[in-house]
Amino acid sequence: MEMNIPGKFSSLEAAILGYLYDHPEGAIATTGLAGILKSEESAIQYGIESLIAARLVAGDRFSKSGKVQYAKLRLTTKGQSEAIKEKRRTKSIILNVLTLGPEA
Numbered sequence: 001m002e003m004n005i006p007g008k009f010s011s012l013e014a015a016i017l018g019y020l021y022d023h024p025e026g027a028i029a030t031t032g033l034a035g036i037l038k039s040e041e042s043a044i045q046y047g048i049e050s051l052i053a054a055r056l057v058a059g060d061r062f063s064k065s066g067k068v069q070y071a072k073l074r075l076t077t078k079g080q081s082e083a084i085k086e087k088r089r090t091k092s093i094i095l096n097v098l099t100l101g102p103e104a
Contacts, residue, residue, distance in 0.1 A: 001094070001095045001097060002093070002094050002095075003092060003093055003095060004091065005090055005091060005092060005093060007086060007089055007091070008082075008086070009082075009086060010047065010050075012037070012039060012043060012044070012047045013047045013050055013051055014086050015037050016033060016037070016044070016047050016048060016051060016057070017051065017056065017075070017079065017082060017083040017086055018083065018086065018087065019036065019037065020073060020074060020075045020079070020083065021075060021080065021083035021084070021087070024075070026073065028071075028072075029059075029069060029070060029071035029072070030044055030048060030069040030070050030071075030073075031064075033048070033073070045067075045068075045069060048070055048073065051079065052070075055078055055079075056075065056078055056079035056082050056083075057073055057074070057075060057076065058073075058074055058075075058076050058079075059071060059072050059073040059074065060072045
């Protein structure tokens with residue numbers, strides 16, 4: 001039986017951290033991440049804002065079609081540290097269950 005181990009971040013936030021860690025050039029924006037991570041733009045924006053509020057990500061804020069978005073996204077020093085921890089985190093474990101004796 002495989003069990004997922006929940007992490008500190010949502011799966012989308014972890015994906016954003018992972019992408020930004022693997023692509024440090026800082027040329028990605030909200031819309032670009034939405035396409036790469038195959039997720040709704042509003043969900044990506046929410047994830048970015050959560051990471052910015054936690055001081056893990058920084059970027060240039062701008063308005064597009066009346067909505068706030070971010071460009072030139074990059075990890076902060078704290079964000080780099082958290083991205084490394086997330087990459088190294090055990091995400092699931094496999095349990096072998098052995099039943100001994102007659103079943104009740």
